[in-house]
Structures are given as C-alpha cells and as structure tokens.
Amino acid sequence: METEKRYEAGLDTMKELFSQEVRNGMEGIKQISPDLWEMIVSFGFGDIYSRNTLSHAQREVITLTTLITQGAFDQLRVHLQAALNVGLTKEEIMEIIIHCAGYVGFPKAVHAMGIAGEVFKGIEE
Amino acid sequence: METEKRYEAGLDTMKELFSQEVRNGMEGIKQISPDLWEMIVSFGFGDIYSRNTLSHAQREVITLTTLITQGAFDQLRVHLQAALNVGLTKEEIMEIIIHCAGYVGFPKAVHAMGIAGEVFKGIEE
Amino acid sequence: METEKRYEAGLDTMKELFSQEVRNGMEGIKQISPDLWEMIVSFGFGDIYSRNTLSHAQREVITLTTLITQGAFDQLRVHLQAALNVGLTKEEIMEIIIHCAGYVGFPKAVHAMGIAGEVFKGIEE
Amino acid sequence: METEKRYEAGLDTMKELFSQEVRNGMEGIKQISPDLWEMIVSFGFGDIYSRNTLSHAQREVITLTTLITQGAFDQLRVHLQAALNVGLTKEEIMEIIIHCAGYVGFPKAVHAMGIAGEVFKGIEE
Amino acid sequence: METEKRYEAGLDTMKELFSQEVRNGMEGIKQISPDLWEMIVSFGFGDIYSRNTLSHAQREVITLTTLITQGAFDQLRVHLQAALNVGLTKEEIMEIIIHCAGYVGFPKAVHAMGIAGEVFKGIEE
Amino acid sequence: METEKRYEAGLDTMKELFSQEVRNGMEGIKQISPDLWEMIVSFGFGDIYSRNTLSHAQREVITLTTLITQGAFDQLRVHLQAALNVGLTKEEIMEIIIHCAGYVGFPKAVHAMGIAGEVFKGIEE
Numbered sequence: 001m002e003t004e005k006r007y008e009a010g011l012d013t014m015k016e017l018f019s020q021e022v023r024n025g026m027e028g029i030k031q032i033s034p035d036l037w038e039m040i041v042s043f044g045f046g047d048i049y050s051r052n053t054l055s056h057a058q059r060e061v062i063t064l065t066t067l068i069t070q071g072a073f074d075q076l077r078v079h080l081q082a083a084l085n086v087g088l089t090k091e092e093i094m095e096i097i098i099h100c101a102g103y104v105g106f107p108k109a110v111h112a113m114g115i116a117g118e119v120f121k122g123i124e125e
Numbered sequence: 126m127e128t129e130k131r132y133e134a135g136l137d138t139m140k141e142l143f144s145q146e147v148r149n150g151m152e153g154i155k156q157i158s159p160d161l162w163e164m165i166v167s168f169g170f171g172d173i174y175s176r177n178t179l180s181h182a183q184r185e186v187i188t189l190t191t192l193i194t195q196g197a198f199d200q201l202r203v204h205l206q207a208a209l210n211v212g213l214t215k216e217e218i219m220e221i222i223i224h225c226a227g228y229v230g231f232p233k234a235v236h237a238m239g240i241a242g243e244v245f246k247g248i249e250e
Numbered sequence: 251m252e253t254e255k256r257y258e259a260g261l262d263t264m265k266e267l268f269s270q271e272v273r274n275g276m277e278g279i280k281q282i283s284p285d286l287w288e289m290i291v292s293f294g295f296g297d298i299y300s301r302n303t304l305s306h307a308q309r310e311v312i313t314l315t316t317l318i319t320q321g322a323f324d325q326l327r328v329h330l331q332a333a334l335n336v337g338l339t340k341e342e343i344m345e346i347i348i349h350c351a352g353y354v355g356f357p358k359a360v361h362a363m364g365i366a367g368e369v370f371k372g373i374e375e
Numbered sequence: 376m377e378t379e380k381r382y383e384a385g386l387d388t389m390k391e392l393f394s395q396e397v398r399n400g401m402e403g404i405k406q407i408s409p410d411l412w413e414m415i416v417s418f419g420f421g422d423i424y425s426r427n428t429l430s431h432a433q434r435e436v437i438t439l440t441t442l443i444t445q446g447a448f449d450q451l452r453v454h455l456q457a458a459l460n461v462g463l464t465k466e467e468i469m470e471i472i473i474h475c476a477g478y479v480g481f482p483k484a485v486h487a488m489g490i491a492g493e494v495f496k497g498i499e500e
Numbered sequence: 501m502e503t504e505k506r507y508e509a510g511l512d513t514m515k516e517l518f519s520q521e522v523r524n525g526m527e528g529i530k531q532i533s534p535d536l537w538e539m540i541v542s543f544g545f546g547d548i549y550s551r552n553t554l555s556h557a558q559r560e561v562i563t564l565t566t567l568i569t570q571g572a573f574d575q576l577r578v579h580l581q582a583a584l585n586v587g588l589t590k591e592e593i594m595e596i597i598i599h600c601a602g603y604v605g606f607p608k609a610v611h612a613m614g615i616a617g618e619v620f621k622g623i624e625e
Numbered sequence: 626m627e628t629e630k631r632y633e634a635g636l637d638t639m640k641e642l643f644s645q646e647v648r649n650g651m652e653g654i655k656q657i658s659p660d661l662w663e664m665i666v667s668f669g670f671g672d673i674y675s676r677n678t679l680s681h682a683q684r685e686v687i688t689l690t691t692l693i694t695q696g697a698f699d700q701l702r703v704h705l706q707a708a709l710n711v712g713l714t715k716e717e718i719m720e721i722i723i724h725c726a727g728y729v730g731f732p733k734a735v736h737a738m739g740i741a742g743e744v745f746k747g748i749e750e
Contacts, residue, residue, distance in 0.1 A: 032492035033469045048227045053220040065187045066228040069194040072482040094283045095178040102173045103191040105603040107322040117282035157617035197607040228480040232697040242657035298602045303595040312565045316603040319569040344408045345553040352548045353566040353730040357447035367407035423727045428720040440687045441728040444694040470678040477673045478691040532742035533719045572732040
C-alpha cells in the first residue's frame with residue numbers, strides 16, 4: 001500500500017473513533033511535528049487500527065487497558081470517548097477498569113475511574 | 126457473599142480458564158503462602174473474573190494486554206493458554222500483540238510474540 | 251468472613267488512616283462505580299490493610315514506596331497524610347523518598363519530595 | 376574527591392545545563408529536604424553528569440529518553456530546556472521523541488511532543 | 501565526608517546486609533565497571549543505606565517493595581536474603597508481598613512470592 | 626514511499642546494525658507473525674531508524690536507554706551488539722548505563738551492566 005493510501009485509511013479510522021472536536025485537538029501535534037503526526041495517522045491508525053481480525057470496540061478495550069497499565073492518563077480521556085463512540089457501554093468501560101484493578105493495583109484503577117466519571121458526566125450534560 | 130462461596134466461585138472460574146496441569150502448577154503459591162492463594166482465588170477469580178458484563182474471552186484480552194504492557198512475561202504463558210481455552214483464536218491473540226506494538230513499543234511486543242509462538246507450537250504438538 | 255464484615259473492617263481501617271475530609275473525597279469513586287468502591291473498602295482496606303503481621307505505619311511505608319516507584323503521584327497526597335496519621339514522622343517520610351532515589355532514580359524522588367513539601371506545609375498552616 | 380568538591384562540581388555542571396531561573400525553581404527541593412538536594416547536586420550532577428566519555432549533549436539525549444520512557448513528564452520541561460542549552464537542536468529533540476515512539480509507543484511520545492511544543496514556543500516568544 | 505570514607509561506610513553496611521557469598525557474586529559488576537561498582541558502594545550503601553532515621557530492616561521493606569513494583573526480579577533474591585539477615589521474618593516478607601498485591605496487582609506479587617518460596621527453601625536446607 | 630521501498634530501507638538499515646547471525650535469530654518472529662515482522666522492518670527500521678537528523682550511533686544511545694528504563698532486558702543483548710557495530714565504544718556504552726543509574730535507579734543499571742559484561746566478553750573471545 002502506498003503511503004498516501006495508508007494516511008487516508010488512518011484518517012478514515014480516526015473519523016470513526018473521534019469526534020471532530022477531539023480530532024482538532026489532536027492536530028496540535030501536527031503543528032509541532034508533522035512527521036510524528038504522519039506516523040500516528042499512517043502507522044497507528046492506518047496500519048494498525050484499520051486491520052481486520054479485531055473490531056474497533058475490541059481495539060479500544062486493548063487501548064484503554066494499556067493506557068491504564070502504563071499510567072498514560074493524559075491520553076485516556078480521548079480514548080474513553082472513542083470507546084463510547086465505537087459501541088462500548090459505560091458499564092463495559094467501568095468493568096475494564098475493575099478488571100485492571102486486580103492486574104495493576106488500585107491506584108491506577110482509581111485514577112482511571114475518576115477520569116471515566118468526568119468523561120461520562122461531560123457526555124450526559 | 127460469604128468467603129467460602131467466593132472461593133468456590135473462583136475455583137469454578139479457574140477450571141474454565143486453565144487446564145488441570147496449569148492449575149497444579151499455580152498451586153505452588155498455595156504451598157508458600159496460603160493467604161495470597163486465597164486472595165488470588167477469592168478476589169482475583171471469584172470477585173473479578175466471575176463478574177458479568179464482560180465475557181471470559183474479553184477478560185483475557187484485557188489480561189494479555191496488561192501483562193504485555195507491564196512486562197509481566199512470567200505470567201503470560203498461562204494466560205495465552207487461558208485465552209485459547211475461552212475461545213480466542215491464534216489470529217486474535219497475535220492481533221492483540223500487534224495492536225500493543227503501537228501502544229507499548231516493539232520490544233515488549235516482540236517478547237510477547239516470541240512466547241506466543243512457543244505456546245502455539247506446544248499446542249500443535 | 252462475610253462480605254458485610256469485610257466491608258465494616260475496611261471502613262474501620264480507613265478511619266484510622268484518613269481524615270473525614272479525605273474520606274469524603276475518596277467517596278467520589280463510590281458515586282461513579284459502587285462496585286469498585288466496594289472492592290477498595292472490602293478487599294483493599296478490609297482484607298489487606300486490616301491484616302496483622304505489619305502495623306499500619308509499616309504498611310504506609312510500603313504504600314508510599316510503591317506509589318513513588320510506579321509514578322502514581324495522583325494518589326500520593328492522601329497516603330502522605332495517612333502516613334503522618336498512623337505515626338510516621340516527616341523525617342521518616344523524607345527518608346523513604348531519599349532511599350527510593352537510589353532505587354527508582356532522581357526524577358520520581360524529586361516529584362515525590364515536591365508533593366511531600368506541599369503536604370507538610372498544608373499541615374503546618 | 377571530598378564532598379565539598381563533588382558539590383562544587385555539581386553546581387558548576389548545573390550552571391551549564393540550566394538557566395538561573397530554572398535553578399531557582401529546582402532549589403524548592405533544598406528547602407524541603409537539604410539532604411536530597413545535596414545528593415542531587417553532588418551525586419547526580421557532580422559524580423554522574425560531570426564525568427567524561429559522554430558530552431553534556433549526549434547525556435541530555437539519555438535523560439530525555441529515560442524521562443519519556445518512564446513517563447516522568449513532570450521533569451521533562453527543564454531537561455528540554457537543558458537539551459537546547461547544551462546544543463541539541465529542536466529537530467534533534469523532536470527526532471529523539473520520534474525514535475522513542477517505536478520503543479515506548481505513541482501515548483508517551485505524543486505527551487512528550489506536546490510538552491516540547493510548549494517549551495519551543497516559550498523560547499521563541 | 502571523603503570518598504574513601506564513603507566507600508568504607510558502604511562496605512561495612514554491605515557486610516551487615518549480605519553474606520560473603522552474595523557479596524562475592526555482586527563483585528562481578530566490579531570486574532566489568534569499577535566506576536559503577538564504586539557508585540553502588542559509596543552512594544548506594546555508603547550515602548543512602550548508612551543513614552540514620554530508618555533501620556536496615558525498614559530499608560529492606562522499601563527495597564523489596566520497589567523491586568517488586570518495578571519488576572526488578574533479577575535483584576529480588578539477594579534482597580530477600582538481606583531482609584532475613586537484618587531481622588525481617590518470613591511472615592513479614594510474605595506480608596509485604598501480599599500488601600503489594602493490592603497496589604501493583606497479582607502478576608508481580610505472584611512472581612515475587614515464587615522467588616520468596618525458593619529463597620526460604622534454600623535457607624531451610 | 627511505497628511499502629516495498631519502506632521494507633527494503635528497513636532491511637538495509639538492519640544490515641548496518643545487526644550481524645547475519647543476529648538477523649537470523651530475529652527472523653524467528655517472521656515465522657510466527659509475518660505481519661508483525663513486516664511492521665518491525667518497514668516501520669521500525671524503515672520509517673524510524675532510516676531517518677536523518679540522528680546517526681545510527683545516536684539512535685542506539687536512545688534505544689539502549691529506553692530498553693534499560695523499561696526493563697526490556699530480553700532485547701538488550703542484540704542492541705548492545707548493534708551499538709558496538711555502529712561505532713559506540715565499550716566505554717561509551719558503560720557510561721550510558723552509569724548515567725541511567727541516576728535516572729532509573731541501581732537495580733536496572735546493575736542488570737544492564739551484567740548483560741553488557743557478557744556481550745563484551747563474547748566479542749573478545
């Protein structure tokens with residue numbers, strides 16, 4: 001696949017995951033480093049997220065889990081929104097966090113649940 | 126729920142996840158620390174794994190992801206087997222590892238794929 | 251032990267560790283996920299913290315160390331307060347952080363010491 | 376080498392790395408824990424940074440990489456400034472972050488690039 | 501304090517923590533990098549472990565906790581032996597691991613308990 | 626750039642970094658997951674390592690640092706060899722590990738130095 005097509009595939013996948021507002025925020029990286037941005041879109045969302053075998057919902061289960069485990073809470077918020085966008089329910093998201101509690105300990109689970117609570121509240125309003 | 130029932134629920138879930146041989150191996154912990162063993166069974170497999178909302182297959186997606194992310198390769202082998210036991214295919218397991226590559230980097234993904242290759246080979250034989 | 255008793259034991263331990271104000275703040279999790287809250291109280295504080303063999307002060311030494319090591323600074327503040335509540339001195343707490351410097355490196359030790367300074371100052375006022 | 380000389384060597388190195396303003400900020404630790412401060416200066420900057428074999432610029436490549444990998448973003452800002460002070464270019468710094476993307480995954484790389492963008496902008500103004 | 505005294509203080513502390521056999525094994529690092537060895541002895545054991553405020557037993561509680569949390573199992577064995585040497589009981593060591601289970605999750609706690617079991621067994625024989 | 630060219634660029638870079646023997650070992654992953662292998666070659670070595678701005682020697686400084694920091698010792702051996710192949714000296718490699726000691730703590734630095742000692746010895750023989 002040519003680079004241009006990989007980039008297009010990545011943008012298409014991002015549209016399914018993230019709202020226009022979130023994507024605008026993510027483009028801040030494009031202003032700083034167009035090369036990192038190109039890799040995120042073409043490799044991260046084009047090569048990886050656009051693959052078959054796992055659905056977008058299953059991929060967000062993986063993404064939420066790895067973000068919680070590595071303590072990358074800075075990126076958790078947009079992926080909590082993405083998880084809801086691709087069909088995971090609030091109950092399922094909270095269940096992922098509960099499952100993580102046994103595997104990464106309570107501190108990171110509690111931190112994640114606090115952010116999830118904020119994201120859920122923001123959507124209700 | 127009483128403690129005895131939590132323990133029984135945990136043992137039942139472990140039977141669905143792990144072969145008799147694997148469970149025998151895990152009981153090594155019981156000999157060293159009966160208290161940690163009781164927590165693993167009652168809390169880990171009784172309270173957490175036995176909950177609804179997520180299937181065992183979905184829970185193993187989370188477990189594999191967190192083990193790869195935290196570099197807990199010592200425990201990865203038995204959960205790769207559990208993942209196969211509860212219905213994940215080899216293709217799905219490899220896809221989880223590939224998805225992780227973008228989120229935790231290649232070194233841990235490569236390490237995980239090497240162990241997955243060994244587990245898959247052991248089953249074929 | 252029945253679940254109700256585990257929960258009661260957890261609440262009792264939390265009263266020894268945390269001020270009413272801190273406990274009110276922690277209950278934010280209860281509003282989001284009653285199930286995670288139940289696990290934190292019954293398992294975290296009931297099953298684990300309420301055990302014998304180690305004093306609450308010794309347990310806070312462990313808790314502070316693991317929070318610093320895993321970079322879980324979000325939870326460090328309340329456990330610095332808990333450490334003081336169960337009898338650790340400021341000098342001992344700073345000594346824990348200094349010991350950690352050799353084991354986790356200066357960046358996390360410096361981050362922890364900055365937060366400790368804020369907590370100590372808040373108490374003096 | 377006597378302790379006094381190690382401390383002096385550390386202060387000299389810190390002057391090469393950090394602006395007066397940054398050093399004033401770092402001295403907040405000195406107020407909280409003079410002992411940790413002494414270790415940072417004498418051991419961190421005196422014993423380690425003042426060694427030969429690697430230049431200050433090469434050392435900042437290592438420092439930036441380890442901070443990104445361990446998610447110690449709290450300390451990243453001052454070391455991005457130090458990296459520029461000892462001669463790394465913005466392009467080289469962004470390239471370090473891009474290289475890290477393949478080794479630690481995108482979430483931490485994106486977080487780091489966002490902070491780098493802020494630091495670069497602050498310098499231009 | 502002069503460097504020579506820091507080194508002597510470090511060696512003295514190491515004698516209290518580690519058996520002659522363990523110290524011989526640790527000296528493998530001295531053959532590869534005399535400079536890293538000097539830092540381990542003078543800074544790690546001289547500057548840090550030889551300080552007051554915390555006992556050697558308390559310091560080993562911290563060391564075991566940080567090693568388990570960061571998954572540094574390669575170094576856990578010698579510090580389990582050190583912990584026993586400075587007066588921690590097997591029950592206390594297992595309790596540290598159990599406390600960690602709630603804070604870092606079961607996988608690392610189980611790995612640590614397995615190694616503890618081996619160390620305890622080796623001593624009994 | 627087309628995918629085929631990215632893959633070719635990656636293979637070319639790998640030849641500069643790794644001996645034939647090491648590359649044969651790495652191809653074990655190709656047998657398990659051709660797709661992960663393609664990503665490692667095309668993205669990891671083609672898109673990232675083949676970029677300008679940083680030399681291969683500088684990239685190996687970053688790679689060694691991130692592997693040590695994340696405890697990915699399984700992959701350290703081949704990158705220690707790569708570091709020597711692209712021109713870093715043993716003294717520089719040991720200096721990287723010493724610098725890391727201050728940033729990630731002694732346990733991981735000691736583990737890394739032990740592996741470095743083995744790699745250096747293997748080359749001398």
